[in-house]
Amino acid sequence: MPTVELQRIVIDTCVSISAAILPQSIAAKAFSLALSNFQLVVSESALAELVDVIYRKKFDGYLSDEARVAFLILLSQSSENIVVTTIINDCVDPKDNQFLSLAVDSGAKIIISGDPHLTSMNPYRDIAIMSPREFIESFKREG
Numbered sequence: 001m002p003t004v005e006l007q008r009i010v011i012d013t014c015v016s017i018s019a020a021i022l023p024q025s026i027a028a029k030a031f032s033l034a035l036s037n038f039q040l041v042v043s044e045s046a047l048a049e050l051v052d053v054i055y056r057k058k059f060d061g062y063l064s065d066e067a068r069v070a071f072l073i074l075l076s077q078s079s080e081n082i083v084v085t086t087i088i089n090d091c092v093d094p095k096d097n098q099f100l101s102l103a104v105d106s107g108a109k110i111i112i113s114g115d116p117h118l119t120s121m122n123p124y125r126d127i128a129i130m131s132p133r134e135f136i137e138s139f140k141r142e143g
Helices: 013-021 026-037 044-054 065-078 094-106 132-142
Strands: 008-011 039-042 079-081 110-112 128-130
Touching: 008 026, 008 094, 013 026, 013 044, 013 065, 026 110, 026 132, 039 044, 039 065, 039 094, 044 065, 044 094, 065 079, 094 110, 110 132, 128 132
Parallel strands: 008 039, 008 110, 039 079, 110 128
Antiparallel strands: none
């Protein structure tokens, strides 16, 4: 039986963090929808940033260490790790360029982001950059 290759999708750090700490949030719903219907892609730098952010002290009241580990395991086991070679410097926030590079090198057609530095660039090289809410709405329209 032939396998169906899922469309690749990038989720930025702020959406992932929101999904982890607020399980009933729009970000969590978008994350879950992406996880169920797309192939999540990550890069070494994006994963390192997520690990750094999720362990910040300000999230101690929201996430236990066990919940952090569980979320990171879920993400890493559900994602394809992409070696990024393209260097992009088009975003006003240099930290966000990694998500553009990841999308380009992985062939992703969607980036889910809550960051206005990225969403203001929609579309970027034929890659849709959507907020979690926009992603959910577009999925409902197409589904």
